């Protein structure tokens with residue numbers, strides 16, 4: 347078997363042109379202007395910034411507040427494809443706010459309340475501006491309720507892959523990386539603003555609705571069923587999911603007592619491997635960071651990628667295999683608990699998840715990690731750009747982010763030795779548990795743990811153009 351089949355999305359060749367449409371849609375309403383210019387303390391209230399200046403998605407996320415909790419109350423009709431409901435967003439203001447933005451792609455906003463009072467809403471493309479009657483004070487915790495509805499859109503992202511809201515014959519699945527979460531709820535959709543979630547969704551009786559975290563209620567009335575899912579650990583919005591369909595669901599526990607919730611069509615045998623994979627990963631990476639696990643497998647979705655949706659990764663028509671399960675589960679530590687500070691740091695997600703596959707192939711498939719490294723090294727595709735500097739949004743999930751990223755980790759291992767390297771594998775997700783980290787946080791951490799100056803390694807392997815030659819290789 348191919349020791350590391352393609353786990354990342356396969357990029358459909360077409361549709362690349364659509365890419366810049368999303369972040370560049372005009373945005374002059376309300377929260378435009380300087381992001382850092384918030385007033386402090388008793389200062390004058392100003393609009394929050396319309397974006398967080400992500401290197402790839404400058405308009406993604408919003409300035410001036412930090413979301414603590416999303417409570418989504420949704421209703422979905424698979425026959426019409428219509429989603430309606432409300433997002434009740436608890437946030438803390440990081441400046442005095444005369445107005446602030448939320449990101450939303452498609453859908454229609456019916457109205458908004460801020461701390462129970464009607465607020466004005468205006469919109470320009472994916473930027474929705476909420477202007478409360480009275481300014482929100484710096485440091486205040488405030489609640490915004492946004493009512494919205496419509497038929498959610500499927501977003502074709504920079505590489506031509508589909509994300510956002512994906513309809514199936516009997517339901518739909520929401521997939522959010524990197525911007526698809528904007529297609530099904532309004533919010534601060536940048537990975538740097540993590541929050542806890544409650545998702546209550548009502549669907550026709552007979553269908554299942556599965557999200558992140560744990561199911562806290564399931565009630566049926568008048569031919570409709572409401573499922574309430576709660577995520578108590580912080581989550582980046584791109585990892586939020588909702589899967590609605592005629593699934594077979596199971597609830598069980600791993601040997602160590604961790605709840606396992608699965609949803610699939612039929613009963614794929616691979617679901618039974620989840621406890622063993624997690625036990626092996628816990629041995630390598632340290633304590634599992636979440637309060638439940640599982641998987642969602644929907645072969646009626648054909649996006650040609652899997653996604654590490656929090657607690658329970660999603661697998662489409664063709665991605666539910668053991669290496670991919672190992673990969674997506676590794677993301678629960680690397681990506682989901684330790685999340686990227688910006689989309690430039692995505693190699694931190696994919697390098698560890700790919701390295702997890704290499705380690706697994708060594709322990710269970712007899713393929714030495716060095717052999718996986720050598721194969722990645724020989725693959726021309728991995729040298730297209732440095733993993734920590736994807737040239738455009740189109741390259742964010744390109745081969746260097748995965749293969750060359752994993753090679754960086756292997757070079758670190760060779761430089762610091764096995765004991766320090768395996769301590770770093772556990773120590774990194776412990777230090778940044780449920781937080782965000784950047785590439786620089788990582789290089790600083792590795793140097794501190796190893797007591798070595800590794801600037802040559804970073805320059806060559808992480809930031810350098812092309813395949814290294816000579817002694818540094």
Ligand code: TRP
Pocket residue numbers: 353354355523524651652653654696699742743
């Ligand atoms: N993160 C997914 C994986 O590891 C792949 C993926 C899905 C992805 N959608 C993406 C990567 C968007 C980058 C951007 O398998």
Ligand code: ZN
Pocket residue numbers: 654673674677695696699
């Ligand atoms: Zn991945």
